[in-house]
Amino acid sequence: MIELSGDSLTIDQLKRICIEQEQITISKTSMEKVRESRLAVDNIVANKEIVYGITTGFGKFSDVMIEAKDVEDLQLYLIRSHACGVGNPFEEKVSRAMMVLRLNALLKGFSGVRPVLVELLADLVNERIHPVIPEQGSLGASGDLAPLAHLALVMIGEGKVFNEKGEAVDAASVLSKKQLQPIVLQAKEGLALINGTQAMVAVGVMNYIEAEKLAYDSEWIAALTMEGLQGIIDAFHPAVHEVRGYPQQVAVAKRMTAWLEGSQLITHQGEKRVQDAYSLRCIPQVHGATWQALDYVKEKLEIEANAATDNPLIFDGGKLVISGGNFHGQPIAIAMDFLKIAIAELANISERRVERLVNPQLNDLPAFLSAQPGLQSGAMIMQYAAASLVSENKTLAHPASVDSIPSSANQEDHVSMGTIGSRHARLIINNTRRVLAIECICALQAVESTGIDKMAGKLKEKWEAYRKVVPTISEDRIFSTDIEEVASLLNVKKGDYATDLQLDIT
Template sequence: MVTLNGQTLNLTEVKKVLYDKEQVMASHESLKKVEASRKAVEKIVAEGRIVYGITTGFGKFSDVFIDKKNVEELQLNLIRSHACGVGDPFPEVVSRAMVLLRANALLKGFSGVRPIVVERLLDLINKEIHPVIPQQGSLGASGDLAPLSHLALVLIGEGEVYYRGKRTSAIDALTREGLFPITLSAKEGLALINGTQAMTAMGVVAFLEAEKLAYQAEIIAAMTIEGLRGIIDAFDEDIHLARGYKEQVEVAKRIRMYLADSKLTTKQGEMRVQDAYSIRCIPQVHGATWQTLNYVKEKLEIEMNAATDNPLIFNDGEKVLSGGNFHGQPIAFAMDFLKIAMAELANISERRIERLVNPQLNDLPPFLSPKPGLQSGAMIMQYAAASLVSENKTLAHPASVDSIPSSANQEDHVSMGTIGSRHAYQIISNVRRVLSIEAICAMQAMEIRGTNKLASSTKQFLEIARKQVPSITNDRVFSKDIETLNHWLKEDLFLFHEKTKDEIQL
């Protein structure tokens, strides 16, 4: 059971909720804060005070006073009118993350919702009722208004959900679980949709996959080193300590561990004096990606526990302040940085693929073909990798440098953070396929060199991976092999990344 309090949620707990279907509950102390802020909202309504989003309209309509008899209609109209998301839905796991993060934010006690709103969000998680939320339509400031409105629709019994493996109406799923729709009261609709939970949820899922992939990229690179008889001296600890980046030192250490007992690695001057950069600079490039991942993790864990709606209620309602915590700029920057860092893992991987298949760059059979000329072997796999790398270069264009005014220029600067997070996830999916291609090529080269000469770790990887993708003995439809290995890496069936950075082994 994961206990939410709006303060301490971390990525380890999020991972348990998302992938292990861990149940969630709210802490007693956080619910007391929720109750206190709710009383403040009710007092504001009763007194007829003019407070944005409670007794006024929204956005450019902030100067329109709303009578207390119309506050429920105001919230209902808000959710329905703002549910303007378009395009394919977010993956179901992202929807689950969105509900979790929204509940955690409300439990900070600054939002003025009733406890039942939080409890119903927790019900959605625990009953595995996941809103169907279109991916496109958010500007990433004023919060993720459109995506979160589709989430809020489910609470009022409207919209659609994923439930028991099917897409169905929200009211059907709620009814089958004995839950009733909520009638939103003052401030509650706004509190549900004024936040960064769509970009953050997408960012969390992207990060968790990126972290796993960064580890996988290292063992795959180690296999390529063996396939090319790479020079192990470039990974000597003294080189990396001399520069001083912790992540670079750690990558080099893991590569040395993977290749500790290999009979295929060489010493400088034994076959050649230096390797190409795509081999020699693995710790420097992969290490820089790890630096970025650490930065992104820090920002995500702050945002996961942030109050991002507007207005915020302090001092039992004595202080109600309109601000801009809904602006997604911190996450927008983090997602753009993540895009660039992960795209580089594919860039350097594709160059290693080229070195594996190009007969002018190695002493292996051309394109790793079993019958060069008659059979093309891995020739077009490199084309596919090059295409994915090139696509990543367009996706890596920073979303955060763009802005466009909205709400009659009241909301005149926005983050585009949700676009950034979606593109980050697309890039990560492309990177995994590039690494799948490298793995296929590296395994073929390793077998040509002789499996009896492999390091223990890479040999174990090869034996497990060969159950997924067989050796290339004849040309076949390699698309199936790439997708099979891609799925295997995504599911991470060998789970080696669960080890610590210093102890990681297969």
């Protein structure tokens, strides 16, 4: 059970809640802040004060005054009108993350919602009632309005949720089955539910979790390639990396050396060649730079996961109500674009290692790792597939955050497109996982030529585990199946967030 307070949610906790399906509880102190904030909103309505989104319309309609008798309708119409997301739904774990993140933001006590709304949101998480939320339709400023509106629909008994089979069903029937009562939104509550960056952050958190594991996996796969190509281990000597000064680079070199410990397949300078190509020699530098980006992304995601992103924000018991722009997703938009580039580079360098594994002009292995070169093509077209995925990544890596289209009659004249960046990062991660799967398949085959009995102990364990899923290439077969099987093994699963080496080496 993880307690949410609005101030201390971590990516590790989000892993436990969203992937392990751990339940949550609410901090009593934070709930008291929620009550105090709600009293301030009630006073604003009672005193007929002019406050954006409470007694006025929204966006360009901020100058339209709303009568007290119409406050409930204002919030209802807001949710219905803004629920215009399109496309495929987000994965259930992303939908769950969105609820947790929005709940955590409301618990900070600056949004003015009633405790009953907070409690219902917590119940939805604990009962595993996950809204069906279309992926597309957010500009990433004024909050992730469209996606969060679909989340809010469920809370008022409308919209769709996933059932146990992953099918979209009416939310009202599921709420009734679970004996949960939909709420009637009061002043500001609809706005409080949709003003925020929780869609881009939810996708971003899942991206980070998967990218972190992928970065660790890329190291043992690269080490396996080193054995298949009898690479030179001297390039990983700690002295080389310490004099440059990047701790992430030093750490990658240290982990690479640990993976290769005891190997009789790796070589030293001058034994087989004087130096390796960059895709082998520069693994710590390139992979280390990806880890630098991951560290940056993690920091920004954890800040945003505990941020008040509402508008307006209520301070000092309602004495200070400020209409600002914390819903603007630019910090996460830039972080996601950074992540896109960083993960795309893991695929870029991996594909170059694949080329070295299959090209007979670059190694001493059977041409294209084929059992019968000429008659059988072996891994030739797997390299094509990797090259295709890498090229697609380059297009997806174009930054979303540099784009902006004005909305709401130019009232909202600069937006972040952060949710687009998050979604594209997810596509790049999926593509990169498959590129690494291709490298893994080729490296598994290569070490059979150089000598399985001479492998490093840790890598021999990997070889044995993956050979249970992907057999030796004794003749051509439908390699698409192998690629997807290995990619599935590399994906994040319950209780499996990174390789065992992450725990062994700090």
